[in-house]
Amino acid sequence: MTAALLKVDNIQKRYGRVEALHGVSFHVDQGELFGLLGPNGAGKTTLISILACLLPPTGGAATLGGKPILMSDPDIRRQIGIVPQDLAVYGELTARENLAFFGQLYGMPAADLDRRIGEVLEAIALADRADDRVNTYSGGMKRRLNLGVAILHGPKLLFLDEPTTGVDPQSRNRIFEEVKRLNSIGMTIVYTSHYMEEVQALCTRVGILDHGKFIACDTLQKLLHSVEGRIRFRVPGLPKDAAVRFAALPSVKVQSNGGDSFELRCPEPAKTLVQLVHLFREMDVEPNQLETHEPNLERVFLDLTGRALRD
Numbered sequence: 001m002t003a004a005l006l007k008v009d010n011i012q013k014r015y016g017r018v019e020a021l022h023g024v025s026f027h028v029d030q031g032e033l034f035g036l037l038g039p040n041g042a043g044k045t046t047l048i049s050i051l052a053c054l055l056p057p058t059g060g061a062a063t064l065g066g067k068p069i070l071m072s073d074p075d076i077r078r079q080i081g082i083v084p085q086d087l088a089v090y091g092e093l094t095a096r097e098n099l100a101f102f103g104q105l106y107g108m109p110a111a112d113l114d115r116r117i118g119e120v121l122e123a124i125a126l127a128d129r130a131d132d133r134v135n136t137y138s139g140g141m142k143r144r145l146n147l148g149v150a151i152l153h154g155p156k157l158l159f160l161d162e163p164t165t166g167v168d169p170q171s172r173n174r175i176f177e178e179v180k181r182l183n184s185i186g187m188t189i190v191y192t193s194h195y196m197e198e199v200q201a202l203c204t205r206v207g208i209l210d211h212g213k214f215i216a217c218d219t220l221q222k223l224l225h226s227v228e229g230r231i232r233f234r235v236p237g238l239p240k241d242a243a244v245r246f247a248a249l250p251s252v253k254v255q256s257n258g259g260d261s262f263e264l265r266c267p268e269p270a271k272t273l274v275q276l277v278h279l280f281r282e283m284d285v286e287p288n289q290l291e292t293h294e295p296n297l298e299r300v301f302l303d304l305t306g307r308a309l310r311d
Contacts, residue, residue, distance in 0.1 A: 005030040005065055005188045006051070006157060012059035013046050013212075020046045022213040023060065028157075028190060033183045035203035035220075036192040037297075039305050043212040044192050045085065048159045051190075052082040064157060078106060081155035085162045089145050091135030095126050098134060098145060099152055106153040116152055123181075124148040125174055140171025147175055151182065158182065158189045164198065176202075196298040206297070210305050224295045227303055228253070229269035231276065234261045234289040242283065249275050261289075269294055 004027040013021040021043050028034045038044045049055035051062055053071045062069040069076055089098050096117060103113040121127040124144040134142060147163060160179065164172040179202065183189050193199055199206060200220065207217040216223060235242075238260055246262060247254045252272060253265040266272040269292045280286065 003030050004028065005032075006062065006190075008051065008060075008062045010060035011047065011050060011057050011062060013043075013050065013055070014058045020212050021050075021057075022211070024209070024212070024214060025060075026207055026214060026217050028188060031183070031186050031188055032205065033179075033189045033191060033203050035199040035206035036190055036209065037196075037199060037206060037301055038192075038209035042209045042305075044209055045161060047209065048082065048161050048190070048192070052080050052159050053077045054082070078153060079156045080159070081150035081153065081157070082159040083147050083150045083161060083163045085165065087142050087146055089134055089142060089149060092133060094131045094133055095121065095137075095145050095148070096130045099148060102149045103152050108153055116154075120148045120152050123151075123178055138168070138171075140167040143167045144171055144175060147178065151187075156188060158187055160189060160191045160193075162193055163191075164193065164195065196296065196301060200297040208301060208304055215304050216300075220297070223297065223300045225267060227295045227299045228265040228267060229272075229295050230293040231264040231266065231269055231273060232257075232262070232289075232291050232293075233276075233287045235280065235285050235287045236260050237285050239283055245279060245283070246276075249279070267295075 006028040008024060008026050010023045010025055011021055012019070012023050024047060036044055046055065050057045051069060053069060053076060056071055064076055064079060067073070067076060090101070093101065099117045099120060100113065103116065108116065121130050124147055126141060126144060126148070129137070129141065134145060137145070143163065150158060164175050167175070176198065179189065179191065191199060191202060203220060205219050206223055207214050209215070243254055243256060243262070246252065246264060249264070249272060251267055255263040255265070257263055264272060264276070273292055
């Protein structure tokens, strides 16, 4: 059984009368890529800031490898990397100079720092622009450098707070691939994003934060199974008992959309679709329109947090 690297116990944060976090508790296992989701204002960035030693909690505690996470502990701070939502690099410096500056802040020995700078520049695909000023970079290049700064010192735990916001598809893909590579070599990562497809592709376990508390925290598969898939179709010439026969399929809920149009709700659309095709053959009919909608993380997220706008 994998041991928990990060343990969070009843973390609270208040700003005057405003309670941003209402006793958040969870854990992240060693080597895990954990997804952290939530609407705007849910408390994600506040929580990450506390766990990355950037903000003190009002109550509760967290540990990293069994040691308390405290802003005053430099050893703990050196084990953590963070890619914030806002760019944290200096535009008047080159990429190489930025990495050298932050490496010195981490207290990295000069020989190790030179080697790591070269490795990181290759990993984030900026080796050919390493000596250009960052204010000449595109948004995607700056985001990649932001990631490079966070991983330079080889942290045990990496927080990624919206790392692909506003970047071009090529940079987004490069960041995506680097995150997977880092996790494959053992780095523990907490990943937050509004791109649900990224989290669904990367993470095996996901926590959903809303109004300062977790409303769900489970494996991706269990969360996906909490919502139903859908199969919509239109079939001319159906027999009169068609709706009854559709409803007899295992674990299926039938909704008639009028005339020859139906929607089936089911936990496993792919399995139900096979059964449905056999049923069409028995009825000697053929659909002229058919579409399936597998359960996805966006559906889970909207079902749990609602569809109202959050500004």
